[in-house]
Amino acid sequence: MKVLDLQCRLGHRFEGWFGSQSDYDAQRERGLITCPVCNESEITKLLSAPRLNLGHGAAPEPTPDQGAPATSAGSPARRPADAAAASPTLPDVAPETLQQMQAAMMKMVRHVMANTEDVGTQFAEEARKIHYGERQARHIRGQATQEETEALIDEGIDVMALPVPENLKGPLQ
Structure with missing residues (x-):
């Protein structure tokens, strides 16, 4: 199993799991890998340190002349400074902050998807019927x-566009 750190052209970072490097390459060439936040299919692989399980037990203590290890068993590897600067479209925001924002957005989208009824392309018609009391009030979503x-x-009906990634449009699991 190969776990890769990926990033879309808009700077959203995410993790992808593949059977091998060739599986990743084949899926990327066919456009099957998309960003879970914005559904962008222009994806790049970020530099990441491999994790190797070579034995059991604790890591050896560094000698005074070696210095401390770059990472410890419980902390993630640090990314090179170039990886964070790879996306000129993003403001200078710490990667941790971006990840928190992405997680909050995905949590909000999942909440909306789980607590609304999908009325599809009939959204405008159904919203009007609810607004004018012709249908029972309920939370709906759809396309307009x-x-x-x-x-x-213009009719005073509150609506809001919500970008939903393709992978969340199907049934929730």
Whole structure:
């Protein structure tokens, strides 16, 4: 099993698990690897330190002239400074902060997906029926064109666009 650190062209970092390097290459060439945050398919592999299990027991203590190890057993490896600067589209934000923001966004999207009914392309029609009392009030989601969205807003119906990654549009597990 190969675990790779990946990043989309918008700077979202995520982890991918593959059977081998050739599996990763084949899936990437076919456009099957997409960012779980924005669904972008332009993906690059980041530099990462391999984790090798060569034996059991504790790591050897460094000698005074060797210095401390770069990582410890419980902490993640640090990325080179170049990896963080690879995306010029992102503001200068710590990777930990970006990961927290991505996690919060995914949590919010999952909450919406789990607590709303998908009405598909009938969203504008169903939103109107709920707004005018023709249907029981409930939380819905679906697709609407820009024109339909603007018309709903003009009628005083509150709507909000929510980008949902493709991998969350199917049934939740």
